[in-house]
């Protein structure tokens with residue numbers, strides 16, 4: 001079965017909460033419906049890298065308001081719509097990536113309807129602060145661990161070996177913070193990272209990361225999301241104008257406008273074990289308004 005040509009302009013990367021749109025496709029999804037529109041302000045979760053959760057929000061149609069139960073990245077090659085679990089990588093030729101807004105099955109919404117989508121502003125702000133804190137903490141962690149590298153490794157935008165980019169296993173953004181898990185496996189050690197004694201130095205590591213973060217927050221470094229196009233799969237980059245230079249991290253999420261919005265930022269570390277592989281967990285917490 002051929003689908004109509006569908007595509008979605010996304011406005012959440014520039015911080016928008018409300019979008020006026022036209023429904024371009026409605027498909028059954030579980031017990032509910034997946035609504036695809038030509039435009040959306042709702043950030044969807046990407047199941048391939050589920051770092052930032054979906055925005056809670058509402059869909060308005062014909063004066064009625066319908067809760068958005070979930071928002072997922074979906075993709076189509078023109079024949080079938082894959083919602084959530086997508087067989088190809090973003091940017092694959094011939095595939096279009098869109099946002100599927102999941103609503104209850106009895107929501108009366110149909111192709112061609114004019115709708116308004118609105119993301120919950122408070123939840124978005126808390127996730128944006130959490131996501132910005134996550135990236136800033138990753139860069140501060142790279143700097144704090146730089147002395148543990150004995151070989152030249154890929155560098156981050158500030159010139160430190162990119163521990164975060166090389167060792168990250170999972171990253172989860174939540175309101176006002178994040179949890180990042182790093183695998184300290186054999187290939188990381190072969191690449192030149194020495195984890196000896198790390199377990200005894202976790203408090204010192206946290207103090208070092210916190211000190212860097214405090215400097216950057218005090219500088220109120222500007223943050224923006226750069227993008228090469230307005231569609232969901234167009235490459236987007238988090239850019240932060242730190243005192244040391246312009247930091248860049250590929251990122252599909254939403255962000256604060258500057259590090260000053262984060263208030264006080266603190267990290268805590270735990271060293272665990274996953275089937276014999278040491279795993280370093282960094283928990284990052286922002287307290288807007290606190291100094």
Ligand SMILES: [Zn+2]
Pocket residue numbers: 131135238250251252253
């Ligand atoms: Zn990100």
